[in-house]
Amino acid sequence: MSEDATDPATAAFLAHRNLLFTVAYEMLGSAADSEDVLQETWLRWSRESFQHALQTGDPQGCSMYSPRTSS
Secondary structure, X not given: OOOOOOOHHHHHHHHHHHHHHHHHHHHHOOHHHHHHHHHHHHXXXXXXXXXXXXXXXXXXXXXXXXXXXXX
């Protein structure tokens, strides 16, 4: 796998990162706290994406999980 290749679950998370940051920032009013939320969201997201991929073979199917995870 090349260095710039991204697995589908990571690509889906990165595609929603700006939305997640906005949701967290609107709730918390702090960029630092919002970044902390994104880190926690990524940990939960990667765990859920991995479980989803194992169960269905489709890691992109849980892309709408991310806003719910960060709020």
